[in-house]
Amino acid sequence: MNLNLRNAIISNIASNDQNQLEATIVDAIQSGEEKMLPGLGVLFELIWNQSDEQEKQEMVEALEQGVKNASSN
Structure with missing residues (x-):
């Protein structure tokens, strides 16, 4: 990703x-527009970067579950 972006x-x-x-996140997700993905990535x-190791593990677990749920649809 371009540093300027x-x-x-x-x-x-x-x-x-x-x-x-929160509104920014919800709007970006609900819009479903791919142009919003870089912003969500940032x-x-x-x-x-602000999370400790336990929080990172919880995010990875939630992501894994989300991927499984999305792929089964």
Whole structure:
């Protein structure tokens, strides 16, 4: 991913509060538009980098379950 894109995404949400961040995530997912995927990736990167090992393991487990559920549909 282009570093400028990452910085632009972070800059766009830098002043957002928790409700605004949640709305951003929900809107991006509900829209289903592929152009939103890089932004979600940057958000996930920020979450991952702020998480401890237990939280990372929980995310990986949730991801595994989500992949299994999505692939069975």
